[in-house]
Every structure is written in structure tokens, then in C-alpha cells.
Amino acid sequence: MNIRQKILRIPKGFFRWFSPAELIIPTHVLYLLRSIYPEVNWEKVKFHDGLPWFTSTFSSWTSAIVLPSTFGCSKVNVYFKNFDPDSCAGLSIIVHEGFHVLQYKDIGTKGIGWLRLFIIQYSASCISLGKNCYAKHPMEKQAYTHDALFRKACNASRSPQNTSLKFNEELINAIIKSHPQLIKSTSGFKYDSGWGYLFFSFLLLVIIAILLPTIYLFLLLLCFVLLLASPLLYLFEWILMDK
């Protein structure tokens, strides 16, 4: 690590904490998602290495999550705690999150920031279910059923003779061919938790849609201050380490 990298380490680390870097998705993963969810416009979906700050802070058990982009009108972000495209378990998580993207496409991804119909319906169902809503949530049940099907097909493709095979388009094709029910053009999800919860969820998301960009801009400003102070922070750290 050179001196410039050392000086920028603190502001860069802080920036990545609230704004996880975009992932470069391996071709076999994109091929898998495009093959099993052909109706989704994957150009509108961004993948990130790390969870957003509010998830990593308040929901440490989360391994991945699909959320609307804070400043966008149609884009969707998928965040991974540990992105693993080279194992059946890792690919199952990707298939699970991909299923949420399909559900959201069915419901509607258009809106402003966090004011999107899909997140309003997800939250409304969650509020109606109460405590531990995640385990009972109909959208989660659908996604878990689908990722379990993929895991079964994937594990079956890796017999004791070919466990060392690297994932590529050919292997993905073989997995899908063995279980064609993996291909989904629609999730089949229908919201049925009532208008009251939907309205309450809408009000909640109006607040979040205003609050999140405000916090983001504040954190960005803080990051800029850290950037200006980084030579001093580095010097302070160097003196402490020297002692």
C-alpha cells in the first residue's frame, strides 16, 4: 500500500460503508439469471459487494437484499454480504434475490426513490404479519421454494465425479435442462393483505423516501470532510503506531 492509498484508506472505507461498490458479475451468473428469469430487464439491475449501511447496522443476519435505488426511478439494487458465484450455495442466494427482482417486475418497479409499488407491497405484507414477518412472508416463501429447487438441481449436477467442475454457461445450461421448472416468466405473486396496510406502508415509505437521500447527502458531506482531514488522520495514526 503506497502513501496515497494509506491516506485515502479512512475516507474510502467510510464511503464504501454507506455506498457499497458495484460488482462485476461473472458471465455465467448473468447467463443463469437471464435464462431462468427471461422477462426481467437485467440492464436495470445493479449488483453490489456489501450490504447498505442501514442493513449491516440494524439487520446483521441478512446475507443479501433487493432494494430500490435511493435516487432512481426504475432501477433496482441487489446487495450481497458475501458474493459467491462459484458454489451451489452461493448461486442459490443469487437465484433467491433474482426471484425477488422477478416479483418486483411483476408488481412494478417504477416510482421515485423508495416510493415504488413493490417495496410498498412488501412492507405492507410484512406489517400485516407482525413479529418475525420474514419467515411468514409470502414473497420470501416463493423465493425460498425457488432457490431450494435450484440448489437441488445444482447439487445433483455436481456428482462425486465432477465436483471440481467450474461453473460456466454449459454447466448452467445442463442444470436448467435437468429442472426446466427453474425458468419463470412470472412469479405469480398477488398482494392480499388489504388496503389499510398498503396505505400505512405508503405513509411509512414516504418518510423513508425523504429521510434516506437526506442521510446519504449528509454522509457524503461527512466523507468529504474526512477526505480533507485524511492527511491529518494518517499523520495521527502514524504517530500512534510509531509509539
Ligand SMILES: [Zn+2]
Ligand atoms: Zn428473500
